[in-house]
Amino acid sequence: MLRFIGKLLLACFAGIIIAPLLIVVFTTFKTNAEFYANPLSWPAQLTLDNLQVLFAKQTMWRYFWNSTLVTFVTVALELLLAGSIAYAIMRYGKSKIGAMLFSLFAVGLMIPSQVNMIPIYTLLRDLSLTNSHAGLILVTLTILLPLSVFMLTGFVKTLPKELLEAGEIDGAGEFRLFTQIVVPLIAPYLATTAAFLFVIVWNDLLFPMLLLVEKGKLTLPLALIQFKGEYITNYPLLMTGVIVTALPMIVMFVFLQRYFIAGALAGSLKG
Template sequence: MLLRLAGRLFLAAFTIAIVAPLLLVVFTSLKTTPQFYADPVGLPPALSFHNYTAIFEGQPMLRYFGNSVFVTVGTVLLELLLAGMIAFAIIRSGRRTGAWMYALFAAGLMVPSQVNMIPIYRFVKELGWTNSLTGLMLVTASTLLPLSVFMLANFMRTLPKEILEAGSIDGAGEWRLMTGIVFPLCAPYVAATSAFLFVIVWNDLLFPMLLVSGNRKLTLPLALLQFRGEYVTDYPMLLTGVAIVSLPMIALFVFLQRYFISGALAGSLKG
């Protein structure tokens, strides 16, 4: 009885810790700047969506939204294509070769992206990809490749080997096995991986800040920095932008939450 009560109290505290910051963002986005500084954590005096209309009138948010969509969707699709082929090669290369390939990509997870900022910038500059959304997409995809391979390889290992052996006996080549059997069976896991990647790329600030300089190429997280001044920060407008940026992720989680759960369970059952 006490253990159950403690578990419920813990879940209630955890829920409050998650919901409270979200409510603070929503309440602040409904306030004016004087109202915010008068009562930072209180309820808005009146229900007003002025900040939501003003942010689109004062900033080309639709352009920034389009930039983020282009980079995010392009990066995720490229990631799934490359990581899917590499993960399939790992599970089909034999135990020794596959283990070495898997260890190589797993080791890539140990190197933070921040460590490679200077060589990445110099390499991108040599290629002439600075201030380019395509260059940003390729760099982001390359840095996330170890994570994608790590996830998809673990998922593909959960498939029964007898299915692939039966396909080989029927005359299917490696490409046919991958596109006709493995990828369709791994569709829930691919969806889970794409959802994780979407959240990471959509919220990324490091590489857009490093590689993008022109106002026309800003992504949404980078555009939000425009509401921060040297001495004054417009918190209501800033958190209004945060609320707008968060809407696609909330919608994604609502529609793909079962894939999050299945993907997490599959990754924990077999490594």
């Protein structure tokens, strides 16, 4: 009886999650008049007109490229910097330098990014980096660095010290130890962190809204707000934009799923 109740509750919870998603998907296949006639109805005819209009008459390709550029460059640099710092913390973890370095990034987790909005904008304005993707990447990279270091440090510390000691005996330097031993071993953890960071950067709205002004430089989440303001009554077109924005995250998760599971299993089986 308890098992049946548990399955029933899970089914109800799944229905609550899936129902809004289905409504969004069905809306993309409707015309504007059909949506207002019955928002919850099944589409009378499946059509891709909204998708064609979105990319033919709007600058969605530009917004898509902007989000792709900002996200991939930010995540790549984030993994490089955070991985290097996590390795340094692991190597000097027993010294005061390693402890102070880790504490510094741990403190960074306690400071909300919203608190720094005015200083960040003032600094980038003085550096002439406002309304630029370079400035947005720099800010996002800095804001997410404490979180990335905190995550990767926990992963790197699970590595067996014997492998690094064997590498040192063979004459390997720190760069070779990091690139040829540490990086291959933490590849599943890097992929896990990359997937996590990808979702955060791709969906980020705060700092693009703060820094980007020119329409041709907007990222997808920010562009959807502008798009909604311009076509406030055309919800099928807006829902199509939402699907287009969410699709890369779904593809990325599917691509990195095996690495994500491998990283979770490695952590659970450690020791």
